[in-house]
Amino acid sequence: MSDPILRSTAPVTLLGGGEAPSDLLSEALRHAPDLVCADGGADRALAAGLMPQAVIGDLDSISAQARVAVPPERLHPIPEQDSTDFDKCLRHIAAPLVLGVGFLGGRVDHELAAFSTLVTRCDRPCVLLGARDVICVAPPDCTLAVAEGTRVSLYPLARVAGVSQGLRWPIEGLDFAPDRRIGTSNMAAASGTVRLRFDAPGMLLILPRRCLTVMMTALLHAPGWR
Structure with a gap:
């Protein structure tokens, strides 16, 4: 198990770089106010007037402007290319539950990769929020x-x-x-x-x-x- 970058005793919102309507993000944050971003999700957070507690990923999608805006101690680059940024985030967040926004409704290949990660990281409970559905790996x-x-x-x-x-x-x-x-x-x-x-x-x-x-x-x- 990877060492956590962020620990929380409450649910955490994880924002990705995909489609993230403002009402969906607001709904997640009502349940889980602590915000973590997966790579380019930091740009979406800043555009919404939000500052993430941590940005995790290979950081190949975050803009130069966001790199400057986010305090350097909150940027956590993980350069390996064998896993997605979503996977990197789940394995480095220690929380009872993660609410993922910005991982559904975009490219189908990205959605399939996210579903695969839900199973791979089934020990890290996570709900993905979409415009019409919420999705998780069923527990035992x-x-x-x-x-x-x-x-x-x-x-x-x-x-x-x-x-x-x-x-x-x-x-x-x-x-x-x-x-x-x-x-x-x-x-x-x-x-x-x-x-x-x-x-x-x-x-x-x-x-x-x-x-x-x-x-x-x-x-x-x-x-x-x-």
């Missing part, structure tokens, strides 16, 4: 307090099996894999709770954006992957 066991009919989409990035309670289409006995069976567009069968349990850290959990606090609560109270 979690409970979601959602209304009847709420979309609960599941997408495997590896072979995963699990069991569920409260879904319209139960998942017990199904063998999930990206080239076999996926679980998108499932939904809550009734108002109350949906419980999900999985045997491996490979399942993306996708909920409507309005369910951000539901997902945060679930992750903060769930056992983590080790």
Whole structure:
């Protein structure tokens, strides 16, 4: 495990260089006021009148103006090119939860890389916020307090099996894999709770954006992957 650059006992907002509407960033900061930027995300933060506590990455995207504006002790270059800036950030942030803004809604290859990193760093709970969805890696066991009919989409990035309670289409006995069976567009069968349990850290959990606090609560109270 990498030595943390930033430690927090509360959730942290991580801002990337992708699409980051002001309302989305504001929503994340309401839940997680501490702000860290992934490389060029520093330019987005400064444009919004925000000063990040740390900027982490290979720093090949941050502008010269942002380099001058951010205090040098808050710039943390990690020059290796074998991982993305998102990966570099997750492995150097020690917090109960990270809210990632600016990683969805842009280039598809960047989104796919972010999803892969969520699984690779499954020991670092993280929610990615998009204009319509919130996405995380499902923990081993979690409970979601959602209304009847709420979309609960599941997408495997590896072979995963699990069991569920409260879904319209139960998942017990199904063998999930990206080239076999996926679980998108499932939904809550009734108002109350949906419980999900999985045997491996490979399942993306996708909920409507309005369910951000539901997902945060679930992750903060769930056992983590080790």
